[in-house]
Amino acid sequence: MTACSQDRNMLATYLDGGLSAEQEKTLQEHLLSCPGCAAEIAAQVRLRRAMKPAAMRFAASAEFRRKVQMQTVPQRKPGLRWFWPAAVAALAVMIVAVVWTRQSTLRNQAFREVADLHVSDLASANPYDVVSSDRHTVKPWFQGRIPFAFNVPEFSGSEFTLLGGRLVYLHQQPGAQLVVGAGRHKISVLIVQETPELGSGLLSFGGVAVRDSFNVETWAANGVRFYVVGDAEQSAIHRLAQSLQGVNK
């Protein structure tokens, strides 16, 4: 046993698979006849097997693994991550802007026309087609002249005075213009048939707004759109609008 000249390293190399085919064959033959080398190789095999757990002795924390994974993980190209949401957002902003611009254009056009009518009436030498402070005179006058009906509130006893009315055209539609006096101010009430075009531009609009130094309030009821426009103070415009709304529900 001890007399065996076989090198231990040779045995280890054999276990490592580091011998040539010829060397391997020679060694295998030797092992069959040498109990010392057989014991040695058995011990080495045993040791190696016993060393295997060293491969799993240290396990990383899940946290650290995640950290390395995050560092390694393919990061989506930043462009792809924000491109679509950004594109959608941009498109939405554009649509809103276009719609808003369109609506505000329509609204501005509508108000400009309303204001123009009001101003032209004030400037006119013959401002009324029907001159009457009596709503029972004014209202029937419009019948047959406009394709819709509206009610005129009773102004007697209020701060307002009905001065008269005339036939106007707003958006190529026949409409009624009532001129109401409020102290020394004149307020025009323009009444036209509601159109989808007008509605889209104006429906969202509530309360009294200031347009080109005029105060304007507009609303729609029963397919008829009302504008109350004048240089009277906002509260007066609003009160007149309310009294009109009261009889045109």
Add this chain to the structure above:
Amino acid sequence: MDRAFFEQLAMPLFDQLYNHACWLTGDRADAEDLVQETYAKALRGFGSFSEGTNLRAWMFKILRNAFLNSRSGLKQKTGYLEDEEAGTEEAVAHEVTPEALFLASESQEAIFGALESLPVAHREIILLCDVEEMSYREIAQVLDVPTGTVMSRLARARKNLRAALGAKEAVR
């Protein structure tokens, strides 16, 4: 080369690399630093890594170089040099018989203790060969030495380990 490909190839080596780093440094925090550095460097250098070469050996090599340049590695560097200079004439430990080796192998504690007592160069090469089951060629790639050096260093390392185990066994 893309990150997804790198992740796919390199992440399965994570456990091995971390375990090996712990064996090298003997410290979990240092090992984490090493592993993280290894992945960062590997990712950066992945472009130069050509498909078909051994990724495991390549990453172990990066880990090793990171270790040698690290704080804990610098302390060990002299150990490496001494190891190479020690040459053929080493103090021959008392003869450890196959029977003693066999007995020592029964205690995992004794084996781990013996491995830890080895100079890092010896511990490293035994782990690469017997635990990671790398071929001599792979080990040569990791250590950046000729295969002949792998074999001679491995022989010395095993002798050392055997002596350490025998000493443990003798004490018991």
